[in-house]
Amino acid sequence: MLLLNFDALKLPIIHPQYIQKYSALELLAKQVVEGFITGLHKSPFHGFSVEFAEYRIYNPGESTKHIDWKLYGRSDKLFIKRYEEETNLRCQLVIDASSSMYYPVDVKADAETQNNKINFSIKCAAALSELLLRQRDAVGLSVFSDKLNFHAPARSSTAQKKMLFAELENLQQQYNPKTTVETFAGTLLDQIAEITHKRSLIIIFSDMFDNADKEDALFAALQHLKHKKHEVLLFHVHDKKSELNFDFENRPHHFIDMESGEEIKLNPQQAKENYLKHMSSYIGNLKTKCGQFKIDFIEADIAEGFDKILYAYLVKRAAIL
């Protein structure tokens, strides 16, 4: 069993700047995972290995394959070693690829120091896939915006790994701010719940900026996921500085809705109070609903490192297996 004592672990902080110098996503994922494991001291891999749990008296006629011969040599006793096989996990990574996820737009796809929300999500998903596949857990990937763009059910093969990384890299290159795609998180999560048959851990990366009037559909979809006996981890990917704190310079700004293209000119200071009020009530509502459905809601600020995401997953895994 995996026990994590976060306070006792003096973990190195993995800065995105450090790892982003490796362009290939797979290499980046490896770097994150390796650095993360080195910090953990205790190996988080326990899916594939089997644990020696008990001795059983050897029955004559039985296969001699599992006899503990060292014990026989020491004590003339014929005993069979029995192992406890640990169950493996199926995990479906779900990435929201709607236009709002490409915020902040001034960040380039290969930027060394900054991430936009989609890049952050892709890198986290890559690191998680690496970690999961290394311990022989099965990983799948779903990408949605206004439709389900991609869906691969969970598998643990090497071919799956290649396919996932290719798809993630492809997603990274799809950056085009001129075409806008809306989010139908509610409908699409509902669809994912419907097609994911086996009980899985569903990890969602989304900014949760669905249309306000579709909020009920979103909550219904989250409930649907739980109803299908899935465990759900929801990473609320956001740029804390501008999106949650509305921290802009005090001069007139030109705001553009990335999904509908609607434009508005205003002074941030005037709108700030109202914006913060609405934002905190929306996030509060989301958190309450997630609490009700026993969904783990985790805030993921794109300015922070990836380790928080990996911990959240490891804690969840330890809890459900």
Place this chain on the structure above:
Amino acid sequence: MAVEITDSNFQTVVKDSDKVVLVDFWAEWCGPCRMVGPIVEELAKEYDGKAVIGKLNVDNNPNVSMEFGVRNIPTILFFKGGKLVDKQVGAVPKAQLAAKLQAHL
């Protein structure tokens, strides 16, 4: 400290006891038993007065082991009113043993 249970004192310590009794069947050469051993000692401290926690070495006490058909070690048997009420085979976490014990208190 867990009570040392043997073939000779099994009747008085376990069968005649009105308390819940936990018996850990173990052997010195068995690795998993050594994982369970300290857990049993901890339980003995925590449930002192509430339940009897004992250890039985299967090498030295084959009669009791045979009577209850203990073929796997570690095996932990739970008795209540002298009757066998529950069984746990293999090395398991402390919480699992404590939960079983608690259920019969």
